[in-house]
Each structure stands twice: as C-alpha cells, then as structure tokens.
Amino acid sequence: MTDQAGTERRPTRQRAAIARALSASAEFRSAQEIHADLAGSGTRVGLATVYRNLQAMATDGEVDVIRSPDGEAVYRSCSTDHHHHVVCRSCGLAVEVTGDAVERWAEAVAAAHGFTQVRHTMEMEGLCPACTASRHRSKVVRRPTQAPRRVVDG
Amino acid sequence: MTDQAGTERRPTRQRAAIARALSASAEFRSAQEIHADLAGSGTRVGLATVYRNLQAMATDGEVDVIRSPDGEAVYRSCSTDHHHHVVCRSCGLAVEVTGDAVERWAEAVAAAHGFTQVRHTMEMEGLCPACTASRHRSKVVRRPTQAPRRVVDG
DNA sequence: TTCACGATGAGAATCGTTGTCAAATGCGAT
DNA sequence: ATCGCATTTGACAACGATTCTCATCGTGAA
Ligand SMILES: [Zn+2]
Ligand SMILES: [Zn+2]
Ligand SMILES: [Zn+2]
Ligand SMILES: [Zn+2]
Numbered sequence: 012m013t014d015q016a017g018t019e020r021r022p023t024r025q026r027a028a029i030a031r032a033l034s035a036s037a038e039f040r041s042a043q044e045i046h047a048d049l050a051g052s053g054t055r056v057g058l059a060t061v062y063r064n065l066q067a068m069a070t071d072g073e074v075d076v077i078r079s080p081d082g083e084a085v086y087r088s089c090s091t092d093h094h095h096h097v098v099c100r101s102c103g104l105a106v107e108v109t110g111d112a113v114e115r116w117a118e119a120v121a122a123a124h125g126f127t128q129v130r131h132t133m134e135m136e137g138l139c140p141a142c143t144a145s146r147h148r149s150k151v152v153r154r155p156t157q158a159p160r161r162v163v164d165g
Numbered sequence: 166m167t168d169q170a171g172t173e174r175r176p177t178r179q180r181a182a183i184a185r186a187l188s189a190s191a192e193f194r195s196a197q198e199i200h201a202d203l204a205g206s207g208t209r210v211g212l213a214t215v216y217r218n219l220q221a222m223a224t225d226g227e228v229d230v231i232r233s234p235d236g237e238a239v240y241r242s243c244s245t246d247h248h249h250h251v252v253c254r255s256c257g258l259a260v261e262v263t264g265d266a267v268e269r270w271a272e273a274v275a276a277a278h279g280f281t282q283v284r285h286t287m288e289m290e291g292l293c294p295a296c297t298a299s300r301h302r303s304k305v306v307r308r309p310t311q312a313p314r315r316v317v318d319g
Numbered sequence: 320t321t322c323a324c325g326a327t328g329a330g331a332a333t334c335g336t337t338g339t340c341a342a343a344t345g346c347g348a349t
Numbered sequence: 350a351t352c353g354c355a356t357t358t359g360a361c362a363a364c365g366a367t368t369c370t371c372a373t374c375g376t377g378a379a
Binding site (some may be wrong): 173174175177179180209210211212213214217218235236 | 324325326327328329330335336
C-alpha cells in the first residue's frame, strides 16, 4: 500500500489509546511496551494493531521512530523535546545533549535538496571518561550481557 | 572479575576472512550478506561465528555499525568515506550528503563530556520535492509500491 | 608436545515483527 | 435507524534475524 496524503484513516478507540499512551511518555517506547502499558491500564488492544498503528503514524510523520541498539523499533511523540545521546559503547552510560548547530544544519541541507517536513535522528558513541581510563591501563571490562543504558542529563 | 590485559583475541582464519570480506566493500553489509559472500568465495565460516566476530569488531571500534531501516544490523569498514543520507519517507529516494559542520559538532560535544573514540550516525528523512508536490494537490497520485531506495549523490 | 582455554559450528531456541483471515466497526447513503 | 461496504481489528500462525548451547577444534604458552 502506497501511503498517500488523501488517505482517510478512520478514528478508532484503539488508535486513540495508542496515541494517548505515546504522548504520555517523553521517552522512546517500543510497540511491545505501548501494548503492555495499554493492557496495564485496562485498555485491551491487539498487539498487531499496536504495530500497525505505530507504523502508520511514523510514515505519516506523526511520531519519530528510531532503532534501539538491539534492533527494536522505538517510537516517540513528535512534540516532545528533541535531543540526542552520546553513548559509551563499553559500559552503556548515556549523556543527553542538544545542539542548535546540528538542528540547523540538518534543516538547511535537507532544504537545499528540496526536501520538506524533515526530521532526523543522530546517535554518537564512544568511550566515556571512566572506560577510556580503564582501557589505558589495559583493564577491559567486558560485560556478558548488554549494559543497562544509564541516562545522565548533559 | 574485571581483569584482563589487553584484548586477547586469538587470530583465526575465520576472523581474518570476515575482516577481509568487510573491507572489500565500501558499503554497509549485514552479517548474513558477509556470510553469503564468504560461502560464495569458497570460505566456509559458521553463521554464528560471523555474528560473533562482527559484534566484537564493532564493540572494539574496528568497524562501524548501524541499523538498516528494517532493523538489520549492518557493518562497514571504519576507513571508508563518511557521509549521511536524506531519505524520502514516501518514495524512498535517498540523497547522500556530507557536512563538516556536523562532524565537528559531534566531535566537540562528545569531547566536552570526556568521551573518546567517538563515532556517530545521523539520518534525515522527509518528503522529496516530487512527493511534496504530490501531497499538495489533494489528488491521490498512484506511485509504485514500496519504491526501491535509489541513491543519488548530493 | 601438551595443556588450558578461547573459538568455532550445527542446530535449537528466542523474540520482535509481519501475514492471514474471519469478525467487528466507522461512514455515507437510504 | 438501517443497509452496504471498505477499513480495522484481533487471535494466532509464520518469518527471519540474532542468540544460545555444547561438543569439538585450534592457538599460545610452557
Ligand atoms: Zn563507559
Ligand atoms: Zn536533532
Ligand atoms: Zn519522494
Ligand atoms: Zn557524520
């Protein structure tokens, strides 16, 4: 199915619930999490329906979608405050950062190519101060499982 | 517990083959593709081994890894030329772009937080000129389903 | 060479996501 | 309100990428 502008999407309680659940959080949430949230709040919505709607909203530009490091698709309400992360690839520490420079650049370069309604995602990864030090003294900590992503405001 | 001296990764023919296959291409390749390439060139390497090595190389910062739009992890040799894309979310047209501004910003902001060996990925999406026009006229214009992602140099 | 342990491979197990299709529902016309 | 019909939903099967298991192999060091 080609997504077109004139396409009429019928309003349903499920879609409304999903949209509400999404905007209730400022963080990126996966389809499964949204589904769980709804179930938890007593709203029964099929898992497939959650997937379908989130995807539709994403293609229509109503929500932002990125892939979490483990490959899951995660969605976030478009209106929430926009920022990026610098993640340590060794311990998972994440720092939130914002920057007008990139925002403007993205907008400008996209416009220069005639693109409209542009959105973007940017992720940075490296070694945090602590892990940088560790490696210097040849002490590498390799976790068996993925480290929990701790977020620290920048 | 947390010990070990510098990374003691033993050299094996499989690892060498994987590294070679990776640097042979300037594009991002998935684990499955690398595996197929090797098989095609007569080099038998277990799929799990390909996954394990690509992941290890990624965590060690030897290769770049991003997620393709459908969620597959794709790897690329670190040395290849760095650039970004502006993708049309309606027809899939992709334009390659480069920009010192972002590169410097990313480096600077990461350094400001004490991070080292920083790498980044950035993706922009919007509506290309053609699709922007289509949407303006309320007329529904038929467009090939799920257009292949054509790349155009910026 | 021998030993200890990391690395590999084949296949099973996970698990997020998509496909199927009958039943339920929104909407415009009657 | 009611009918007709296309869209949407939901339960569940099907998929496919990635991970896990574990017996066996290969490498580095003594
Ligand atoms: Zn760290
Ligand atoms: Zn931004
Ligand atoms: Zn387009
Ligand atoms: Zn860049």
